[in-house]
Amino acid sequence: MSRFKRPNKTNSLAGFRSEQTEPTVPNGLLKAARKSGQLNLSGRGLTEVPQNVYRINVDPPEEAKQNVSFGESDRWWEQSDLTKLLLSSNQLTELSDDIRLLPGLTTLDLHDNKLSSLPSAIGELQELQQLRVNHNQLTTLPAEVCTMKNLRCLTLQQNLLDSLPEELGILENLTELDLSNNNLKGLPSSLGQLTSLQKLSLCHNKLSCLPDSLAQLRSVKLLDCSNNQLTDVPSGLSEMPALEQLNLRHNKLRLLPKLSAPMLKELYVGNNQIELLETEHLACLTAISLLELRDNKIKTLPEQITLMNTLTRLDLTNNDISTLPASLSLLPNLNVLLLEGNPLRGIRRDILTKGTNELLKYLRGRIKEEPERAEEGSTAMTLPSQATVNVHSIKTLKSLLYSEKQASDIPDELFDGAADQGVTTVNFSKNQLTSIPSRLVELQSSVSDINLGFNRISCCSPDICKLLQLMHIDFGNNQLSDLPPEMKNLTKLRSITLKYNRFKSFPEVLCQIISLETVLLGNNQVGEVDPCRLQQLVHLTTLDLSNNDLLNIPPELGLCTTLRCLSLEGNPFRTPRAAIVAKGTDALLEYLRSRIPT
Incomplete structure (x- = not known):
């Protein structure tokens, strides 16, 4: 009998092995995806996308074919359309035209595969908002991609692209475009039609010039053109009203570009051939x-x-x-x-x-100060004390300087000399002030920067909140433990320094100042932070909480994605480990996001 059974056994195994070569997705995953509309197949070693994934919203599930009775929560015919498909970090070499069977997709992540092309059928995904195809082997981008008018994020870095379709400008809702690390030698002029674009990365290509149409990108805040072959940049960059950060490192520039972009805060021009800085x-x-x-x-x-x-x-x-x-x-x-x-x-x-x-x-x-001399025959009134009042700073530099005097109050003649002079900067640092000088209010129409660091101020007077032009405040090295709620009126404030004070918690009022970009709160006694409130600071790029009493770093802090510098060193928390913190802000935020409970 065993001799007759053996061939059947062999055939059974052979059939089993052939079935295993077919890429499959566990039914449990598909069942969950029908309910949630999301399917994560990242890192599964797939060489192709299984057909049951493409047809997840077309074919009934296996249970339905077996006449299984369904409870109320398992009604497959009430399934959700698949909206999010993650296929990153596999071995995919191609994407089938059957991708058109998933018309409800809003996110398609294909990064870190071996794709050399995309099918034209991808253009039928008209609901798609995010398409990530970075770290592949694309040599061309099909024009059909440019028909997806709802697309907001397109990442194509680390491919082999040497050109882009002229139709790219049709993507009118695109806010982020990453073309870095390709072989691009030129850019389509239609690029300037991407009027919603906020972030554009062109670094690590072979560009020798930029199109003049870049000037039309009126929403771009970050433009990275580093590691190319640029010898000049178009003057039109000055017409980009929202541009805040421009990176031109590692090019062939011989002059600092003339850039009058009104919002430009950060300019990186290192590793060029600049010899002369023109006034x-x-x-x-x-x-x-x-x-x-x-x-x-x-x-x-x-x-x-x-x-x-x-x-x-x-x-x-x-x-x-x-x-x-x-x-x-x-x-x-x-x-x-x-x-x-x-x-x-x-x-x-x-x-x-x-x-x-x-x-x-x-x-x-x-600096040799030259006392102001009245012209011969002039009746102009001279200031009471040339030794106290720095006339040059007030009249020429619009700065009111009285620093390192170890003074307990500011002389009245200083404010008298600054009257009606349009002073923009005040520096009263390194004195013995115990309160904010009340006469500062007289400068409320013009002053934008105040330095009161290294004093003995223990209470912040609400009067300073009347200085509505303020953009920068330095209260470092004082004795403050709280800020007045009226500070929310400082709607132009961009940076505040509070290091070396006595704060035990993150000042709540700061979360109401939406314009804030920099908060330096190191070396205090802060015991906790509320990440949900911090997320309200949509312009915050630098947050220093080093050397405080933080026992716990909430994972939701990783959702503060505008941060480019987050300092947490010197706190007694155990996680994240010091090795993670040492990797820098991007790695730290990514780690925190990975710890958010799902």
């Missing part, structure tokens, strides 16, 4: 906060660099600068100045190694 090019950077010029061939800095009074960080590492203008120290907001790798003469090495504050202090000491 007119610096003067038009009216909102600049960060300027990176490292690894160029710059020899001198113009005296007019003081026109950039919003500058907080200046990176001049590895240039050919031999001398620094003393006027550099008059930049009211500059707190980071990087000069390593320059052949500086006339400044002792020990001063350079002590950091930005000491260097700026040294440069300030080289």
